[in-house]
Amino acid sequence: MPPDDFVRAVEAVLFAAETPLTIDAIRAHVGAGDVRAALDRLAADYAGRGIGIVRRGDRWQFQTAADMAHMLRRDREEPRKLSRAGIETLAIIAYHEPVTRAEIEAIRGVQISKGTLDVLMEAGWVKPSGRREVPGRPLMFATSPEFLFHFGLASRRHLPGIDDLRAAGLLDPVDLAFDRLEDSEDGGGMAQSLALRRDEP
Amino acid sequence: MPPDDFVRAVEAVLFAAETPLTIDAIRAHVGAGDVRAALDRLAADYAGRGIGIVRRGDRWQFQTAADMAHMLRRDREEPRKLSRAGIETLAIIAYHEPVTRAEIEAIRGVQISKGTLDVLMEAGWVKPSGRREVPGRPLMFATSPEFLFHFGLASRRHLPGIDDLRAAGLLDPVDLAFDRLEDSEDGGGMAQSLALRRDEP
């Protein structure tokens, strides 16, 4: 049975109201009639819908269904690039884990701000990993499974070693560039890498 | 058939929204699914109730049924009392958009005061809409989504009588209408010029 005009009026008044309304307040708008019966009818009509009519004390109001509340909040992801400090700190943790903040700073040669570790933890790539059993019991940090997943690594052992970094020209780039220049004079590419291999202890 | 959770989600989101929503905006909250079909389902569910779902341009919104106006009108005063100049200017913009100030003045036969356009823009019904590529590059004006919303129009095509006005050539500039009348004189005359001739002694 479709709602009659009295029920419809109660429905519209309740919808447009800026605050929950008492039955008297509703009646002031809709005039004579059984407001309570109309409210019960509406509550029944809206049962099982995405919105409903609820009673708070002696006041009535429309609201969205409780199980739909999470829809009203939307998380929007905005891509953001990690800062230089962030990527360096992450690299140190990845290569040396588990590692304390003081150790990270010692390796980096620069202090790290609180925010840098927070960002890495927010990104889900770094997590606390116990405490170092030294005075002060500092927190240690390690990478997470999400870290491996994000960077497409099967395991931490797949991170390239120092030798690989050197071979790729990622280490000590100034000296390498100089050697490369010397090398090209006699047309041989091998001398450089041979010379480099001899560096190693 | 009771609404499924997707329909309920669309219902809840639309109900909770503070402004009319586009389908994309709804989808951002409810996720994948046929939002349009859900809106159609809801529109059908609410037909005949005291509140309903309406489309305004590409936005959707819950609102009270039009026949409930007498219950809800808090006072007889219009939300924004427009001057006659304001009403005519708004009508000219709505029926002719986009339109320059000079074109509005040509139709009204008087200059429009600065305040008239300001009031319409402040109400959010009119907005600048590019420039006419003629000497001086005058600003053009057009109606906004809020205009459709405020006047309960599904789209500009639903402006009252717009089809008839267009068919009668009443939305064409005087010069164009005049040329058309001149052309059609060869084809057997017309009431207009006959009426004019009757003026002659």
Add this chain to the structure above:
Amino acid sequence: MSDAQLTLDLDGWEGPLDLLLSLARGQKVDLRKISILALVEQYLAYVDSARALKLELAADYLVMAAWLAYLKSALLLPRDPLAEPDPEELALRLQLRLERLSAMREAGARLMARDRTGRDVFARGAPEGLRTVRKAAWQAEIFDLIAAYGRISARTRPVMHVVADREVMTLEAALERVSILVGERIDWSAIESFLPEAGERLRRSALASSFVAALELARQGKIDLRQASPFAPLYLRARA
């Protein structure tokens, strides 16, 4: 229309076209069938009565009055086919303008009569509102990570400079070689003839070492040196 009514309405007009439209409406409902000549006469009569009452008329009313007076005479005079502009054309244009203004006036009225939001229909009074929570999706590439580690290592590890081994002839070797070879020869020999068969790099090193060795041997009085001019070939001979 009585003078009193016109006077009363004076402030109500929004310019001459507005006044003309009101006068035309008094004539007939259908603007396409109005008599322009009658309309012109009504307008001029209105302006005259306003003047008689010594009412201030805005300049544009008077401009319109002058233009309409011209139109009236042009319409009444025997038609001159060469008259430019054609008075009928002027009249028709005026009529088209009135039609357009009238159409917009009616459209505005119909627009205002619609069920308007906030007056006749209402949005929800207290919507919960929708919230968008922005969340950063941090991004970094594996290359960035590795390069960063390389950068740190480069910055903090002890720097080790290594010079690649070169083929050289030491001064000692050159002294020994030149001493032996020069003793085996009787006549002057160019310094190049003392160099070993070798690659260019070693030859250059051997040349430099052998030259210094030759100077040293000459200083010790073991050999003589001869050169015709600067940069000319250098000859060595054991001292007898």
